[in-house]
Amino acid sequence: MKKLILTLSLLAVGIVGSADDKEAAMAAGKAKFATCMACHGLDGKGMQVGPQKMAPGYDESEVVKSDNAELFALIVMKGIKKEDAKYMGMMAPLEAALDDEALAGVVTYIRNTFGGHDDFVTVEQAKEWRAKYADVKDSLTRDEIAKKLEESKK
Numbered sequence: 001m002k003k004l005i006l007t008l009s010l011l012a013v014g015i016v017g018s019a020d021d022k023e024a025a026m027a028a029g030k031a032k033f034a035t036c037m038a039c040h041g042l043d044g045k046g047m048q049v050g051p052q053k054m055a056p057g058y059d060e061s062e063v064v065k066s067d068n069a070e071l072f073a074l075i076v077m078k079g080i081k082k083e084d085a086k087y088m089g090m091m092a093p094l095e096a097a098l099d100d101e102a103l104a105g106v107v108t109y110i111r112n113t114f115g116g117h118d119d120f121v122t123v124e125q126a127k128e129w130r131a132k133y134a135d136v137k138d139s140l141t142r143d144e145i146a147k148k149l150e151e152s153k154k
């Protein structure tokens with residue numbers, strides 16, 4: 001009996017290890033999603049203000065649906081240049097507002113909840129991306145985003 005319990009608990013540790021990481025990322029992301037809700041909406045479909053939206057819905061975002069979680073994180077870190085009046089809000093750079101855990105969490109939470117993914121971004125990855133793009137001072141243009149999206153499909 002003791003042996004059985006030992007085996008079972010070893011199994012549990014092995015299996016729960018990675019699920020725990022995802023669960024932690026989802027929890028951190030859900031908490032930080034409050035930062036996005038004001039514009040992207042409680043349901044992630046974009047906050048409607050009269051005839052206009054504050055921001056696009058995640059369900060209509062090619063970035064959120066794509067496999068490119070790095071591009072998603074980059075947009076959140078650097079923001080998007082406001083080029084037209086399509087949306088009332090503006091995607092500001094949020095890297096200073098999110099630590100690595102929050103960044104990994106929010107990307108994980110939104111990808112899984114609205115983008116049809118079943119994966120997670122690790123705190124380590126978020127840290128790597130932050131360092132990789134530390135020199136980028138400008139927000140992204142829509143053209144840059146489209147190009148990066150296209151490149152990652154190749």
Ligand code: HEC
Nearest residue numbers: 035036039054055056061062063075076080087089090091
């Ligand atoms: C003050 C309003 C506002 C807040 C807060 C905000 N966003 Fe945005 N976001 C926007 C707007 C506006 C756009 C569209 C910009 C454009 O295309 O010109 C956008 C675009 C995006 C996009 C790109 C969608 C696409 O495919 O074009 C992502 C991803 C995104 N936001 C994620 C987030 C996340 C994650 C948060 C919270 C951590 C957040 N945003 C908070 C306004 C906001």
